[in-house]
Amino acid sequence: MTTNAPATAPTSLTPGLRAVHHIAFTVPDLDEAVAFFTGVLGAEEAYRTGPIAADDDWMHRQLGVDPRATVHIAMLRFGPTLNLELFEYTGPGRREQMPRNSDVGGHHLALWTDDFDASVRHLTATPGVRMLGEPEEVGEGPIRGTRWVYLTTPWGLHFELVHAPDHQPYQDHTAVRLYQPGAPHEGRGT
Structure with missing residues (x-):
């Protein structure tokens, strides 16, 4: 049954x-x-x-x-x-338009850089790469001090450059740690 x-x-x-x-x-x-x-x-x-x-x-x-x-x-x-x-x-039936970040299915790839300014200079000099807006630094909140900027590949895929300080305010309130090069890689602990 x-x-x-x-x-x-x-x-x-x-x-x-x-x-x-x-x-x-x-x-x-x-x-x-x-x-x-x-x-x-x-x-x-x-x-x-x-x-x-x-x-x-x-x-x-x-x-x-x-x-x-x-x-x-x-x-x-x-x-x-x-x-x-x-x-x-x-x-x-294949769509050829990339989704916007605000569209369902929108996405981006965030890439860590040890040298934010040099990476920005290099990528903005690369043919076909376009920077969206200007580089920013987060002034307050859980990831204060993080530097970031969005760019697009020559075919329109959004990607982001990120650099963060070793210690971020969110770490004062949880044992969970986001991956970043040089930090413990297990997701918990200090």
Whole structure:
């Protein structure tokens, strides 16, 4: 006998879940994106694969895209903590406009820099990179002293440069620590 009772919410955390393995972005041109992330930002290319396509509805079932879509993929290693997967799709119904940060699905990639000013100078001199506004320093609140600025890649992906002091006010109220190079990496403790 089956019942139409609503599913109950999980009562505990997901067993075995411990870290982020990778994040992924869909880009309009895989070669251009890999060249930018490796040649300008210093990522390392681990591998490429594709084209991946299917004669049935596998692409829709597994990836939520049009069944006739084709994809090429590159996996990059970015610094000590990030695997970055890039997808280039072809196929019907593909939107080519990047979402705004305020759109559902909007996003950005925040990158730590040890030398904020030198990074800003370098990136703003890079063809196709555009800085949004001016660099800012947070004057109060939990991340006081953090410097940041948003930029866009040549194809329009938003990314942010960040540099923060070793001690931030939020640390006075919790044992949780945000990752930053040179700090303990377990998320808790001092």
